[in-house]
Amino acid sequence: MSNTDFVLAVEGLTVSFDGFKAVNDLSFYVDENEIRVIIGPNGAGKTTVLDLICGRTKATEGSIRFRNREITRMREHEIVRTGIGRKFQNPSIYGDLTVFENLEISYPKGRSVWGALTFKRDAEVIKRVQEVAEMIFLADLLDKQAELLSHGQKQWLEIGMLLIQDPELLMLDEPVAGMSVVEREKTAELLRRISQGRSVIVIEHDMQFVARIADKVTVLHQGKILSEGSIDKVKNDPKVIEVYLGH
Numbered sequence: 147m148s149n150t151d152f153v154l155a156v157e158g159l160t161v162s163f164d165g166f167k168a169v170n171d172l173s174f175y176v177d178e179n180e181i182r183v184i185i186g187p188n189g190a191g192k193t194t195v196l197d198l199i200c201g202r203t204k205a206t207e208g209s210i211r212f213r214n215r216e217i218t219r220m221r222e223h224e225i226v227r228t229g230i231g232r233k234f235q236n237p238s239i240y241g242d243l244t245v246f247e248n249l250e251i252s253y254p255k256g257r258s259v260w261g262a263l264t265f266k267r268d269a270e271v272i273k274r275v276q277e278v279a280e281m282i283f284l285a286d287l288l289d290k291q292a293e294l295l296s297h298g299q300k301q302w303l304e305i306g307m308l309l310i311q312d313p314e315l316l317m318l319d320e321p322v323a324g325m326s327v328v329e330r331e332k333t334a335e336l337l338r339r340i341s342q343g344r345s346v347i348v349i350e351h352d353m354q355f356v357a358r359i360a361d362k363v364t365v366l367h368q369g370k371i372l373s374e375g376s377i378d379k380v381k382n383d384p385k386v387i388e389v390y391l392g393h
Contacts, residue, residue, distance in 0.1 A: 153178055153315055153345045154199070159208035161198060168194045170369035172208070176315070181337060181346045183356045185380075186366035187389060192349045195366070196317050199347075200232045201225040212315065231313035235320050239303050241293030245284050248292050249275045252307035274310060281339060282306040283332055298329030302336065309340060316340065317347045322355050334358040353381075365389075 154176040161169045169191045176182050184192050197203035199210055201222040210218045217225050240248050253271050279285045282302040287295070292303060301321055308316055321337075322330045330352070337346060337359050350356050356363060356377060363380045365373040373383040380386055 151178075152176060153180075153213060154347075155209075155211040155214075156195075156199070157209050157211075159195075159198060159210065160206050161194060161203060162206045167369050169198065169205075172366075172369065172371060174364055174371065174374070176345050176347065177361075179341050179343065179345060180361045181341045181348065181359050182362050182364060183348045183350055183360040184364045184366060185350060185353075185356060186372070189368075190366040191369040192366055193319060194369075196232060196319060196347070196349065199225075199317065200230060226311075229312075229314040230317070231308035231311060231315070232317045233304055233308055233319065233321065235323065239292045239300055239307065241291070243292055244289050245279065245292060245295070245303060246275055246288040248303055249278055249306055249310050252310045254311050278306045278310045281309065282336060296329075298325045298333070301325065301329075302333070305336065305340075313344060315345050315347070319349045320351065321348060322350065322352055330355055 152175040156175070157173045159169055159172040160167060172191075172195065174182075184195060186192055194203060198205055201217070201220055201224070205218055208218070209216060212225075212228055212230060215228060217228060220228070240251065243251070250271060253274065275288070276285065279288055282305060284299060284302060284306065287299070292300065295303060305316075305318070305321070322333050325333065334355060337348070340346060348359065360377050362375065363377050364371055365380055365383075365386050367389050372389060373380050373386050
C-alpha cells in the first residue's frame with residue numbers, strides 16, 4: 147500500500163458478527179485538522195466503526211492506518227499510545243474527585259504505575275490543567291466535585307480528560323446527546339477549537355449540530371457508505387433522503 151498524507155486511512159474495512167456484516171468493505175480518509183461527522187440510521191454501523199479504529203473490535207478484513215502506521219491488529223492500549231483518543235456515549239469521569247483532579251489524573255505522565263507513584267503536581271501540570279479547563283468552559287469550576295457538574299459539563303470534562311493527553315485524532319460518540327441548546331452551542335465552539343491542531347471524528351444525530359461543525363459528512367447505511375461530502379451535498383442527496391425518510 148502506498149503512503150498517504152491522510153491522518154487516518156480506512157480501506158476495505160469489514161467486520162462480520164455471525165455472518166452479519168456490521169461494517170461492509172468500508173473505505174474513508176480523514177485529513178489533518180478535519181472534523182468528520184458520521185451519520186446514519188440506527189444499526190448503520192457507526193459505533194462499530196469507532197470500535198474498529200480504537201481496537202475494541204477486530205476487523206475481519208481490511209486495513210486501518212493512522213499516520214501511515216498499520217494499527218488494524220494493535221491492542222487498544224497500544225492504539226491510545228499512537229495518539230488516538232476516544233470518548234464513549236456515557237461520560238466516565240471520577241465523580242468523587244474535583245474537576246482539577248480528574249484532569250490531573252489524565253495527564254500523560256501518570257500513565258504507568260511508576261509514573262503515577264512518582265507523579266508530582268509541578269508547574270507544567272498545573273499550567274496544562276488550567277489551559278484545558280479554559281478550553282472546556284470549566285476554568286471557574288476546578289475545585290468543584292465532578293459529580294455535581296451538569297450533564298453537559300460532565301461531557302466537557304471527559305473531552306478535557308482526553309485533550310490533556312493531546313491526541314492527534316479524537317473520536318466522540320454523540321457528544322451533545324442530552325445537552326441543553328446553550329450547551330450544544332458551546333460544544334460546537336469547543337469542537338471547532340480542538341480541531342485546530344488535530345482531527346476529530348464525531349458520530350451525531352442532531353443535524354443542526356452536524357451542520358455547525360462538519361468539514362465533511364459520511365453517511366453510513368447497513369455498514370456501507372451511502373453518501374459523502376459537505377453537509378449540503380449529503381442533505382440533498384436523494385439516496386440519503388430516502389433512507390432517512392423511509393420512502
